[in-house]
Amino acid sequence: MTHLIAPSLLSADFTRLGEDIEMVNRSEADWFHVDVMDGVFVPNISFGMPVIKAIGKIAKKPLDVHLMIVQPERYFDTFRDLGTYCLSIHAEAVTHLHRAVHQIRELGMKAGVVLNPHTPVSVLEEIITEIDLVLLMSVNPGFGGQKFIEGTYGKIGKLKKLISSSGSSALIEVDGGVDLNNAGKLIAAGADVLVAGNTVFSSADPAGTISKLKNTVPV
Numbered sequence: 758m759t760h761l762i763a764p765s766l767l768s769a770d771f772t773r774l775g776e777d778i779e780m781v782n783r784s785e786a787d788w789f790h791v792d793v794m795d796g797v798f799v800p801n802i803s804f805g806m807p808v809i810k811a812i813g814k815i816a817k818k819p820l821d822v823h824l825m826i827v828q829p830e831r832y833f834d835t836f837r838d839l840g841t842y843c844l845s846i847h848a849e850a851v852t853h854l855h856r857a858v859h860q861i862r863e864l865g866m867k868a869g870v871v872l873n874p875h876t877p878v879s880v881l882e883e884i885i886t887e888i889d890l891v892l893l894m895s896v897n898p899g900f901g902g903q904k905f906i907e908g909t910y911g912k913i914g915k916l917k918k919l920i921s922s923s924g925s926s927a928l929i930e931v932d933g934g935v936d937l938n939n940a941g942k943l944i945a946a947g948a949d950v951l952v953a954g955n956t957v958f959s960s961a962d963p964a965g966t967i968s969k970l971k972n973t974v975p976v
């Protein structure tokens with residue numbers, strides 16, 4: 758499978774969000790990455806339901822929603838109703854991860870599990886065959902534009918081994934500090950989905966940057 762690109766709307770220009778969404782619609786991007794922060798699980802607040810509803814009205818590509826919130830179970834129904842394709846929750850934010858991922862799947866969404874940089878891949882051993890995606894944070898979550906954590910390459914390798922030895926078909930997504938310099942190495946390490954915020958939206962040619970990310974070859 759060729760890798761997928763998911764521009765993170767956290768780095769979009771909110772004064773012209775509609776134009777940025779249309780740019781992504783027309784681009785070679787595959788998904789919209791939507792970061793939801795509550796100011797408790799992470800030290801920042803992003804946007805909530807009315808904004809996501811507006812995004813969903815004009816987004817022509819699947820919504821890949823990353824919940825950085827405590828007790829995410831409270832909102833699974835709401836995110837399904839907002840048209841979420843893949844709903845990802847942090848392993849660190851829920852006590853009953855198995856129950857939570859099954860609730861997400863029963864609502865008809867793909868279920869993703871997110872690991873913070875300090876959380877080992879081994880926490881997924883008993884659940885890897887029951888999830889659709891693992892999102893590895895390559896920065897500490899909460900803010901766009903942070904520096905990529907180099908240890909992520911090794912973590913992708915460990916996750917890839919766990920996925921192939923278990924027969925899981927989970928995708929590996931990487932989020933945080935992804936740019937044109939590290940994209941090829943991330944794909945070579947085994948990343949299936951690259952999230953990019955700052956790299957895309959701070960670029961002089963965002964659609965061109967998405968195209969470059971999409972056409973990056975493994976190195």
Ligand SMILES: O=C(CO)[C@H](O)[C@H](O)COP(=O)(O)O
Pocket residue numbers: 765767768790792823896897898899900901902903932933934935952953954955956
């Ligand atoms: O989840 C996130 C922050 O918690 C963002 O998706 C991530 O940081 C992407 O932004 P950038 O590519 O600018 O690092």
